[in-house]
Amino acid sequence: MESIIRLSAALGIFCIMIIWEYVQPRRVQRVARKQRWPVNLGLAAFNVGVMRLTFGSLAYLSAVSAADHGYGLLNQWPVGEWLSIIVTVLLLDFAIYCQHIVSHKWPLLWRLHQVHHTDLEFDATTAVRFHPLEIMISMVYKVLCIVLIGANPWAVIAFEIILNGAATFNHSNINIPPAIDKKLRWLLITPDMHRIHHSTVPTETDSNYGFSISCWDRLCRTYVDQPLQPQTTMAIGLKPFRQQQELGFVRLLLLPFKALRK
Numbered sequence: 181m182e183s184i185i186r187l188s189a190a191l192g193i194f195c196i197m198i199i200w201e202y203v204q205p206r207r208v209q210r211v212a213r214k215q216r217w218p219v220n221l222g223l224a225a226f227n228v229g230v231m232r233l234t235f236g237s238l239a240y241l242s243a244v245s246a247a248d249h250g251y252g253l254l255n256q257w258p259v260g261e262w263l264s265i266i267v268t269v270l271l272l273d274f275a276i277y278c279q280h281i282v283s284h285k286w287p288l289l290w291r292l293h294q295v296h297h298t299d300l301e302f303d304a305t306t307a308v309r310f311h312p313l314e315i316m317i318s319m320v321y322k323v324l325c326i327v328l329i330g331a332n333p334w335a336v337i338a339f340e341i342i343l344n345g346a347a348t349f350n351h352s353n354i355n356i357p358p359a360i361d362k363k364l365r366w367l368l369i370t371p372d373m374h375r376i377h378h379s380t381v382p383t384e385t386d387s388n389y390g391f392s393i394s395c396w397d398r399l400c401r402t403y404v405d406q407p408l409q410p411q412t413t414m415a416i417g418l419k420p421f422r423q424q425q426e427l428g429f430v431r432l433l434l435l436p437f438k439a440l441r442k
């Protein structure tokens with residue numbers, strides 16, 4: 181049941197963003213959708229299949245199990261239903277922010293995470309472009325965090341929907357007027373903010389790591405307000421992969437096992 185809720189929410193938000201991108205795009209895309217979308221959506225379908233066959237519901241089940249056994253911070257020191265949901269969502273969001281930084285700094289994890297960054301454009305389909313091993317490692321890490329926190333099971337479902345929806349939103353190629361973007365950024369990560377993280381400029385790639393709320397980047401001083409190049413023309417991706425055409429599905433799956441390109 182919880183996997184149906186998660187999948188329906190993800191598909192609904194994805195469809196809204198695709199329509200919004202079509203009606204009000206932020207950038208003219210130089211790489212055709214027909215080159216990128218089959219790869220990105222193929223990876224998404226592959227990952228959904230792999231997770232369903234392995235441990236797709238593990239996050240929720242680990243929260244239920246932790247509650248049954250009294251494991252974790254919030255199960256030892258209960259704070260009330262609503263507060264425990266808010267604390268869980270905030271702590272998990274910060275945990276994912278930390279994981280994202282480590283994915284960039286630790287070469288072993290970067291091998292997997294670079295698959296996400298080799299996209300030559302930036303739109304809602306970029307949000308689902310992840311190597312299946314990265315998805316699996318993320319799940320193991322998430323389960324550890326959930327048990328340590330003693331996360332509320334409902335909060336875990338809410339968090340997964342929020343994280344997924346936020347990632348789809350902040351990767352999308354939608355045009356938000358600058359004045360509204362500026363206000364939204366005090367709470368959320370907007371596409372203009374996260375696009376900087378997908379810049380080919382290394383100092384910009386090493387910034388704006390957050391997924392849902394923007395405060396972690398501001399508090400931890402990883403926030404960059406604007407890219408060096410204009411948002412509408414800045415190069416997206418990783419420099420070593422810009423010289424060639426979009427990588428195919430199989431090459432992306434094998435990419436982590438090849439020599440790292442500088």
Ligand SMILES: [Zn+2]
Pocket residue numbers: 280284293297377
């Ligand atoms: Zn990244």
